Amino acid sequence: MSQQPAPSYVASNRIWTIPNVISFIRLLGVPLFLYLLLGPHHDVAAVIVLAVGGTTDWVDGFVARRMNSVSRLGELLDPFADRLYILATLIGFTVRGVVPYWLTGALLLREVVLAIALLVLRRHGYGPPPVHYLGKTGTFVLLAAFPAILLAKAVPSIDSWMGPIGWALAWWALALYWAAAALYLIQTAQLLRADREDRAGAVVR
Template sequence: MPERIVSDRVLTVPNALSFVRLLLVPVFLVLIVRGEDMWALIVLVISTVTDFFDGVIARRFGQITRLGQLLDPAADRLFIFAAVIGLAVRDVVPWWLMILLISRDLLLVVLGIVLANHGFGPLPVHHLGKFATFALFYAFPVLMLGQAVPETAAIAVPIGWAFALWGAFLYWWAGIVYTMETARVIRSPRPQAVPASDTLNG
């Protein structure tokens, strides 16, 4: 099995699949806003399948790249935002939930700027953030299922809301952890001779 080395390549099959996922985001959003929930779910399934093969091909054929490590989570995040924005426009979910999720990511943008100004790269992804993304990534499709197939609403809607609220809570919990870690990092002394690192090891 090829050694898992992260390269700077751009033109790889996994990166192409990630670009396809990004191109599907606006299609997904338009379908939700128009109330075409079944088609939106089909687009989401296609995205999930391409995401799976993206990871398999990258690991199997040694095509793990820095660009891919950025594109893959970005696509997940954008699908979450597209879902919550589209469902908020239709009043399926409240606007406060959309504002809550977007404001948390704006916080991370600010933290990234603060770290960059102090010569540090972005913080490593915390496991709370991964759990939150997982919960949100499944919350909105389940809510959409309740809209697309009314017969499933009695089960899908409570489950979808459980995932959504738990995901939002973890999302902000992770945001607080990132804030505390940023404050700790920028206050810690750093040897002048050592260049800024792209990763933080604690």
């Protein structure tokens, strides 16, 4: 029996698609989360907002593929919302003392490394490399780790088992994040080497 080819999704120029609306709602959750966490310290409510934001990260991608409503805006908006959630959570958690500085530094350093690689690629006329499943999985795991860590702090009676779960997920996410970064750097080096070879060939010809 012949194997069915994997479905291909063509990104459209539409803006008001259901996945994009979900992503916009996710973005609105960022200031709400920071207010709950840093203002009145409603940690349980902040956990709920954070958990909903992490869950809808998967939902908008699933809906986009299921309804064949992948858009160019969505391809930019989804990772932007992910990074904004992670950045806001790291800032809020660090200010509140929920996570140590080394975790914040390790995650932010990874973003700085990728930002530099992206600038180098753009200077040579390349766009950003495609999102790798390791990075996407790392984001999903991290967005699951954060609510667990905060919930353990907010409800001391479950800290003995919820805390270790949250930190195990955080370590897992950190490893996936840096593994994905290594792959992106390898892709960047391959593109730059191919670019140099093409230019060298053009000079010889």
